[in-house]
Amino acid sequence: MTGFMNLLGIWLSALFTLSIFSFLYKDNPFYKFAEQVFVGLSAAYWLVNIIYSIMIPNLFSKLITDFSGNLILLIPAALGLMMLMRLHPATQWISRYPIAIMIGTTAGISMLRYMKSDILNQVTATMINPFAAETTGGVIGNLLLIIGTLCGVYFFYFSKKQEGIYAAPSKLGIWFLMISFGATFGYTVMARISLLIGRLEFLLGDWLHLI
Amino acid sequence: MKISAGLERRLIYSILFIAVALPLLIPIGWKTDISGYTQIAYDLVEHAPEGTIALISFDYDPSTMTEMQPMAEAQIEHAFKRNQRVIATALWPMGVQMAEEAFGKVLLDYPDKKYGVDYVNLGYKVGGMVTIQAMGRDLREVYPTDQGGTPYEDIPMLNEVRRLKDIGWISSLSSGTPGLKEWVMVARDAYGVPVTGGCTAISAPGFFPYVNEQRQLYGLLGGLKAASEYESLLGRIGSATTKMDAQSVAHMLILVFISIGNVKVYITRRRKAQ
Amino acid sequence: MKRSFPLVFAFIVGFLVLLAEFIPHRPFSQLISTLENWFMIIAGFAILLGQISLIRVNSRIISNKEHDWQYHLAGMISFALMLIVGVLWGMREAPGILGKGEDIALWMGMKPFDYLFTYAYMPLSATVFSLLAFFIASAAYRAFIIRGFESNLLMITAVIVIIGRTSIGSMLTGWLPESWSFWHIPNLADFIMEYPNTAAQRAIMISAGLGIIGSSLRIILGIERSYLGGDK
Numbered sequence: 001m002t003g004f005m006n007l008l009g010i011w012l013s014a015l016f017t018l019s020i021f022s023f024l025y026k027d028n029p030f031y032k033f034a035e036q037v038f039v040g041l042s043a044a045y046w047l048v049n050i051i052y053s054i055m056i057p058n059l060f061s062k063l064i065t066d067f068s069g070n071l072i073l074l075i076p077a078a079l080g081l082m083m084l085m086r087l088h089p090a091t092q093w094i095s096r097y098p099i100a101i102m103i104g105t106t107a108g109i110s111m112l113r114y115m116k117s118d119i120l121n122q123v124t125a126t127m128i129n130p131f132a133a134e135t136t137g138g139v140i141g142n143l144l145l146i147i148g149t150l151c152g153v154y155f156f157y158f159s160k161k162q163e164g165i166y167a168a169p170s171k172l173g174i175w176f177l178m179i180s181f182g183a184t185f186g187y188t189v190m191a192r193i194s195l196l197i198g199r200l201e202f203l204l205g206d207w208l209h210l211i
Numbered sequence: 212m213k214i215s216a217g218l219e220r221r222l223i224y225s226i227l228f229i230a231v232a233l234p235l236l237i238p239i240g241w242k243t244d245i246s247g248y249t250q251i252a253y254d255l256v257e258h259a260p261e262g263t264i265a266l267i268s269f270d271y272d273p274s275t276m277t278e279m280q281p282m283a284e285a286q287i288e289h290a291f292k293r294n295q296r297v298i299a300t301a302l303w304p305m306g307v308q309m310a311e312e313a314f315g316k317v318l319l320d321y322p323d324k325k326y327g328v329d330y331v332n333l334g335y336k337v338g339g340m341v342t343i344q345a346m347g348r349d350l351r352e353v354y355p356t357d358q359g360g361t362p363y364e365d366i367p368m369l370n371e372v373r374r375l376k377d378i379g380w381i382s383s384l385s386s387g388t389p390g391l392k393e394w395v396m397v398a399r400d401a402y403g404v405p406v407t408g409g410c411t412a413i414s415a416p417g418f419f420p421y422v423n424e425q426r427q428l429y430g431l432l433g434g435l436k437a438a439s440e441y442e443s444l445l446g447r448i449g450s451a452t453t454k455m456d457a458q459s460v461a462h463m464l465i466l467v468f469i470s471i472g473n474v475k476v477y478i479t480r481r482r483k484a485q
Numbered sequence: 486m487k488r489s490f491p492l493v494f495a496f497i498v499g500f501l502v503l504l505a506e507f508i509p510h511r512p513f514s515q516l517i518s519t520l521e522n523w524f525m526i527i528a529g530f531a532i533l534l535g536q537i538s539l540i541r542v543n544s545r546i547i548s549n550k551e552h553d554w555q556y557h558l559a560g561m562i563s564f565a566l567m568l569i570v571g572v573l574w575g576m577r578e579a580p581g582i583l584g585k586g587e588d589i590a591l592w593m594g595m596k597p598f599d600y601l602f603t604y605a606y607m608p609l610s611a612t613v614f615s616l617l618a619f620f621i622a623s624a625a626y627r628a629f630i631i632r633g634f635e636s637n638l639l640m641i642t643a644v645i646v647i648i649g650r651t652s653i654g655s656m657l658t659g660w661l662p663e664s665w666s667f668w669h670i671p672n673l674a675d676f677i678m679e680y681p682n683t684a685a686q687r688a689i690m691i692s693a694g695l696g697i698i699g700s701s702l703r704i705i706l707g708i709e710r711s712y713l714g715g716d717k
Contacts, residue, residue: 002594009594009604016605020612024224024619032553036560038609039539044567045606047536048598049304051572052579053335054529057356058522076523080530087537096491096713098527103704103712104495105524108502109340111701113396117427118694121400122687125423137667141680148681152688173688178635180685182642183677184416185629187434189621189643190650191278191412193231193461194435196618197454198277199611200232211235220623227622241652244671247679273607274614305610308602311577332578337528338521345521348514352522359578419678420687436650459651461618466647468626469640476630 014207017199126150148176223468230464234456241456248422249440251430252407255380256286261294263379264372268394269299269306269313270385275411276309279384281438281451282409283313286382289445291321291329295379296368300354301335302342302389307358327366334358339389343397347375375402380429383408391418395427405429409437492707499705540564563605570597642677649674 019034059077062070079098086095126149130142155173162170205211214222259265267286271279290297299310310332318324333354336342345353350372351363363369371377381404383394391408399406407429410418415433422428432441435458438451498520505513546557574586576598586596593600631640648654654670661669667676703709 001592005593005600009600012604013608016608017612020609020616023616025221029556032556033559034609035613036556037563037605038613040560040563040565041567041601041606041609043536043539044564044571045602046304046532047568048571048576049307049335050337050529050532052576053304053307054337054525057354057360059526059529061355072519073526076526079523079527080533083527083530083534084537086534087541092714093487096487097494098530099712100491100495101498101520102524102527102531104498105341105502105520107495107701107704108499109344111698111705112503112506113340113401114694114697114701117396117400117421118690119698121423121425121427122420122691122694125420125425125427126687128424137676141676144680145684145687148684149687149691152685153691156688156692173685174635175638176681176685176688178638179642179677179681180416180689182639183646183682184413185639185643186646186650186674187412187415189462189465189625189647190434190436190458192615192618192621193458193465194278194412194454195275195611195615196227196231197235197435197457197461199608199615200228200457201235201277201454202608202611204232204235219626223623223626224619227619231618242655243652244655246671246675273610276607276611307577308599336525337532338525341521341524345518345525348518348521352518353525357578360580416678416682417686417690419683420690434650455652459653462647462651463653465622465625466644468622469629469644472626472629473631 010206014203017203021199147172152176227461227464231457231461234460235454238453239456241459243436243439243443243455245440245443246437248419248431248433249437249444251422252382252409252432253289253430253441253444255405255407255429256289256293256295259293259295259379263293263295264298264368264377265290265295266298266300266375266378266381267310268381268383268385268390269301269310270303270383270387270390271309271411272303272305272386273309275386277454278411278435278438279386279409280309280313281435281449282432282441283309283384284316285438285441285445285449285451286384286409287313287317287330288320289441291317291324292445296328297330298369298372298378299330299332302337302339302385302393303387304335307332307335327361328368331366331368332358340393340397343375343389343393344401347397347402350374350377375404378404380405380407382406384432385409386411386414391428395421399427408432410434412436488710488713491713492710496705496707499701503705567598567601570601574598576602645670645677646674 016034016037019030022028023031059073063073063077079101082094083098084095085091126146128142128146130146131139133139133142151169151173153173154169155177201211256265267283267290269283287297299314301307301310314330314332324330334357336353338345342353350369354363356362357366375381375398381394381398383391383406385391385394385408391406391410391414394406394408398404405426408418409432412434415431415437418428418431418433422431432438435451435454439449439455442449442452501513501516501520505517540561543557543561545551547554547561571581573581573583574589574596575581576596580586590596595603629640629643631637648657649670654674658669666672700709704712
């Protein structure tokens with residue numbers, strides 16, 4: 001029976017895969033069906049996971065096993081229920097409280113973490129001795145790193161119009177950004193092709209047993 | 212002969228399909244070089260002492276598993292090979308299943324590894340950066356039980372782990388947010404735990420600035436090629452390596468398409484000028 | 486009151502988080518620890534809100550028999566099926582209402598929830614995103630046209646990286662002597678990623694970081710209020 005269920009599963013996977021691929025020809029009922037099934041399964045997966053990963057271990061389990069010791073958990077539970085008030089227009093305003101708490105927490109933590117990781121540490125990483133590299137290529141690279149970072153940051157300064165000589169570092173910054181976008185495009189091609197290879201490997205290997 | 216836009220499009224799709232399928236059917240066996248970023252990530256695990264407790268966060272879903280799953284399997288295998296213990300967590304809900312699949316595959320070669328002693332799957336938690344920050348203070352508060360409902364205190368390997376600082380190294384395999392960036396910001400920059408990781412090739416260029424003298428990131432596995440490089444360093448031909456032939460051929464095809472497109476536009480412009 | 490009190494809450498919470506970073510002792514450390522744990526629970530309810538909203542939208546489409554309502558019905562059926570099997574028998578190691586589902590896992594090979602995930606959700610998710618490979622091939626043919634110096638720069642870099650990240654790159658220039666190793670395509674690609682790309686990405690990171698600090702401060706101080714929604 002397990003063998004049959006496994007085989008059925010592989011054929012089901014192949015059917016769904018080909019249904020999605022059929023979109024490449026044109027939009028059709030198979031694709032629409034597969035798309036909506038994907039949405040439904042995805043939503044259900046999230047919901048089941050939330051129940052088993054967060055609601056039960058972090059809330060209900062604690063309240064059931066030791067209610068008096070975990071009374072304080074009634075506060076986030078209440079805030080969570082207030083969040084659900086968003087569903088009805090008359091009670092929507094109640095959901096602003098838990099949203100404000102979440103947004104406030106995230107804003108505070110983001111501010112601190114981005115300040116340290118994305119600003120201070122990145123500026124420190126740019127303040128290097130370019131001539132300390134072992135090879136000529138390394139020295140040139142370090143110089144490019146410093147100049148590129150400075151010119152790139154200069155480009156993003158929009159508070160004053162950049163004209164004449166003041167536009168020169170901006171121009172250089174754009175060139176560095178273009179190089180970066182080109183590299184990103186190259187990597188994007190790699191990423192997208194990889195995903196296709198995975199699906200074809202399934203179709204040719206697991207389904208048709210050709211590889 | 213003038214070809215309609217629709218037919219042109221389908222021709223392109225068909226050629227790409229064949230170009231990717233053929234090397235899978237008839238493998239070529241090309242080799243690739245190892246990049247510096249992959250080597251740094253490998254060295255972090257290689258130089259960690261035996262018995263180190265590592266944390267691998269599965270922050271991706273099946274849409275990117277072709278790139279990410281080989282990385283996961285390679286890193287778990289590397290940790291097991293070095294007799295290190297692995298805690299699996301997930302900031303994406305589907306990461307839990309991805310972790311189970313990865314462990315399932317690696318354990319076929321390491322049947323002596325025991326759940327709860329050598330590895331554990333703590334499951335998924337929502338919250339991203341906030342959750343990682345909470346893990347930095349008290350891991351047990353965030354994960355009162357493991358994936359199967361076993362209390363934290365009853366899992367032997369977790370007796371030595373109270374907070375993130377008790378972990379030897381962290382690897383985040385991520386395909387978006389929350390993921391590697393959050394782990395670097397909190398686990399590395401706030402708590403000082405060495406962080407390495409992998410990401411999809413699209414995100415890789417954005418993470419390279421973290422590989423710096425401050426060691427915000429210890430190397431980076433960017434995409435399928437990096438996964439294949441890691442497998443080479445482990446001395447095996449894994450699922451990533453077998454796909455590299457198809458990857459190479461497809462890349463060349465994309466360049467051919469770009470060239471043909473540019474030639475076509477050039478000819479059209481010249482005709483208009485005349 | 487409906488708008489000003491939430492702003493006060495956002496300020497208090499945001500300020501507490503900032504304060505706890507500089508005073509990591511009691512009571513601030515305990516307060517923040519509690520807040521972080523509550524955050525997870527509230528976020529769980531937020532996801533629940535999203536699911537209920539999805540059910541409402543789809544139910545409306547189905548009951549009003551709007552365009553393509555049959556497909557939305559299929560979506561809801563698959564949602565209900567996965568939810569029911571997940572709640573009854575659980576997922577992987579987690580037990581459900583009817584226990585660990587060992588009996589059903591015996592004849593299915595795995596729990597029904599995991600079966601649907603492995604043979605339905607996984608292929609659907611992977612295939613939807615693999616369509617992008619075809620679109621990028623089509624875009625490469627139609628849209629990536631060299632127009633000026635800057636697009637030239639972009640294209641040259643892209644070509645070097647595309648070739649350099651494959652086996653063909655190693656073969657094309659593998660014959661170069663050691664003194665010319667810089668021009669070996671994979672090395673050139675690595676140089677581009679390590680230096681000019683890092684410089685530009687770092688500039689973006691620093692600028693975006695400054696922007697995020699600005700917007701976080703605006704949120705904490707109550708200047709930014711868009712997250713509260715409309716005036717009701």
